[in-house]
Amino acid sequence: AQRVTQPEKLLSVFKGAPVELKCNYSYSGSPELFWYVQYSRQRLQLLLRHISRESIKGFTADLNKGETSFHLKKPFAQEEDSAMYYCALAGANSKLTFGKGITLSVRP
Amino acid sequence: EPEVTQTPSHQVTQMGQEVILRCVPISNHLYFYWYRQILGQKVEFLVSFYNNEISEKSEIFDDQFSVERPDGSNFTLKIRSTKLEDSAMYFCASSRGLPGGNSPLHFGNGTRLTVT
Numbered sequence: 001a002q003r004v005t006q007p008e009k010l011l012s013v014f015k016g017a018p019v020e021l022k023c024n025y026s027y028s029g030s031p032e033l034f035w036y037v038q039y040s041r042q043r044l045q046l047l048l049r050h051i052s053r054e055s056i057k058g059f060t061a062d063l064n065k066g067e068t069s070f071h072l073k074k075p076f077a078q079e080e081d082s083a084m085y086y087c088a089l090a091g092a093n094s095k096l097t098f099g100k101g102i103t104l105s106v107r108p
Numbered sequence: 109e110p111e112v113t114q115t116p117s118h119q120v121t122q123m124g125q126e127v128i129l130r131c132v133p134i135s136n137h138l139y140f141y142w143y144r145q146i147l148g149q150k151v152e153f154l155v156s157f158y159n160n161e162i163s164e165k166s167e168i169f170d171d172q173f174s175v176e177r178p179d180g181s182n183f184t185l186k187i188r189s190t191k192l193e194d195s196a197m198y199f200c201a202s203s204r205g206l207p208g209g210n211s212p213l214h215f216g217n218g219t220r221l222t223v224t
Contacts (some may be wrong), residue, residue: 032208043112044151044199044215051208086151090207094139094156094163101150 002027006088006099013077014107021072021102023061023087031089033063033070036098038084047072047085057081077106110134114200114216121190121223123127129185131200131217140183141201141213142175144168151199190223197221 003026013019023033035047048056050063050070061072070087082102113132121127133140142154150197155165157175174186183202197218205211 034212043217044201046212046214049212051210094141094158094206095153095166096141096207096213097153098143098151 002031002089002091002095004087004097004099006087006102008102009100010103010105014103015079016076019072019074019077019081019104019106021085021087023070023072023099025068025070025087025089027064027089027091029092031091032091033061034057034088034096035061035070035072036084036086036088038101040083041077044086051073077104079106079108082106111183112200112202112214112216114198114219118215118220119127119222120194123192123220123223124189126192127221129187129198129200130184130222131185131216132181133183133200133202134214135181137202137204137214139163139203139205139207139211140177141203142185143201143215145199145218146193146196154185156184161169179191190221192223195221195223 005024033050036044037047038044059074063070082105084101086101089097115130140157143151145151153166155169156163172188176184197220199218200216201213203211204211
């Protein structure tokens with residue numbers, strides 16, 4: 001079974017503070033992990049994927065297979081980062097499984 | 109950039125009525141999906157569709173649900189006899205291939221279904 005756990009519902013930080021959004025997963029095979037973001041009144045959109053090892057909008061995420069984690073990090077949060085963030089897992093089938101999501105609120 | 113479009117943005121229906129939610133996936137995509145999000149809960153997989161047939165479905169996707177690609181562009185979700193608990197935001201998505209790193213899902217804006 002595929003499972004994604006995002007243990008926190010809300011993270012509120014001040015502008016310029018570091019951000020870490022936690023994601024843990026459960027999957028017996030080799031998963032592919034993603035972070036999706038949903039800004040206010042906009043659609044879900046892909047933020048980044050683990051295979052690219054890229055930094056998007058200052059965010060990075062490293063897949064840690066030992067800890068089965070894929071935490072999303074940004075060293076200095078900006079107000080425009082305020083959004084809902086979803087961690088997602090793709091297995092060997094055509095199903096993408098989402099975590100419950102976390103609301104990131106960045107205060108000025 | 110091409111987008112997945114969904115209509116209507118909001119649908120209100122009475123319990124027991126049939127409802128059809130419509131989606132136009134991105135034109136060169138081959139995999140199509142429906143997800144739903146009940147208010148305050150997570151985004152849940154309903155069904156994936158490839159090569160004119162269902163490739164995966166969840167336990168939520170029971171006999172009351174069906175999907176169809178009636179022509180080359182539309183992808184629809186039908187709920188035959190709606191229940192109050194079907195009230196949710198329904199998202200359509202598409203991808204070029206299986207949802208791996210090189211084939212991310214592209215989502216529509218969603219249809220908010222309210223069953224009264």
